[in-house]
Amino acid sequence: MGFYSRHIAPWLVDCACGTKPIAYQRRKIVPRAEGVVLEIGAGGGRNFALYDPAKVTKLIALEPDPEMVKRGKARTPQGLAIDWIERGAEEAGVEPGSVDTLLTTFTLCTIPDAIGALSALRGVLKPGGKLLFCEHGLAPDADVQKWQRRIEPVWKPLAGGCHLTRDVGRMLADAGWRTGQIETMYLPGTPRFAGYNTWGDAVPA
Numbered sequence: 001m002g003f004y005s006r007h008i009a010p011w012l013v014d015c016a017c018g019t020k021p022i023a024y025q026r027r028k029i030v031p032r033a034e035g036v037v038l039e040i041g042a043g044g045g046r047n048f049a050l051y052d053p054a055k056v057t058k059l060i061a062l063e064p065d066p067e068m069v070k071r072g073k074a075r076t077p078q079g080l081a082i083d084w085i086e087r088g089a090e091e092a093g094v095e096p097g098s099v100d101t102l103l104t105t106f107t108l109c110t111i112p113d114a115i116g117a118l119s120a121l122r123g124v125l126k127p128g129g130k131l132l133f134c135e136h137g138l139a140p141d142a143d144v145q146k147w148q149r150r151i152e153p154v155w156k157p158l159a160g161g162c163h164l165t166r167d168v169g170r171m172l173a174d175a176g177w178r179t180g181q182i183e184t185m186y187l188p189g190t191p192r193f194a195g196y197n198t199w200g201d202a203v204p205a
C-alpha cells in the first residue's frame, strides 16, 4: 500500500462522500435503521449523526481502512456507542442472527467481492431483519454507461477501489436478497457517471 492509498485516497473518498446531494440521500435511509445495526464499510462516519438514537440500540461499524476508522471515530456523536470491527465485510465474523438492520451507503462499489460479502451477511440478520442500502452504480442510459466503462479503469485506483459499473439491483439479487421498496435517480450536481443512485430496502430471498 503506497502513500497515496494510505493517506490521499481515504481523504479524497471521504470528501467525495460529503457532498450535499449525497448528504440528502443519506437522510432518506439512515434514520430508518433500528435495533442492532451493522454498518458495512462505515468509512469516515458520515452516517453516524443521522441514526435515530431512540431506535438504534447498538451500532457496529465495519471498516477495514485504518485511516477511515480514524476519521469515523472523530465523527462519533455524543451518546452513540459504536463497536468497531476493523475488517472487511468478507471476513466480518459477526455472530449469526444478531443484527436487526444491515446498512450500506456508497460501499458496494468498493468491496472487492461485494456479491460474496452480501451473500454471507444475510446470515447475521435476525429473523425479520432487513438491509437498507443507498448506492451508486451502473446507469441505465447507454451513453452514460459508455463513459462509466471508459472512466472506471482510471477512476478505480484513484478512488480507493470504487467501481462505476456495478449494477446495484442485480448484485443484490445475485447475492440472494429480495428488494422491497427501491428508488433510483441521477443525483443533482453530480457527474452522471458517478451519480446514478439506487436506494431502498431488502430482505433475504
Ligand SMILES: C[S@@+](CC[C@H](N)C(=O)[O-])C[C@H]1O[C@@H](n2cnc3c(N)ncnc32)[C@H](O)[C@@H]1O
Residues within 6 Å of the ligand: 013, 017, 040, 041, 042, 043, 044, 045, 046, 047, 062, 063, 064, 065, 068, 087, 088, 089, 090, 104, 105, 106, 107, 110, 111, 112, 160, 162
Ligand atoms: C466510498 S467509501 C463510503 C464510506 C461510507 N459508507 C459512506 O457512506 O460515507 C467506501 C468504503 O468502503 C470501505 N471498504 C473497502 N473494502 C471493504 C470491504 N471489503 N468491506 C467493507 N468495507 C470496505 C472503504 O474503506 C471505504 O470506507
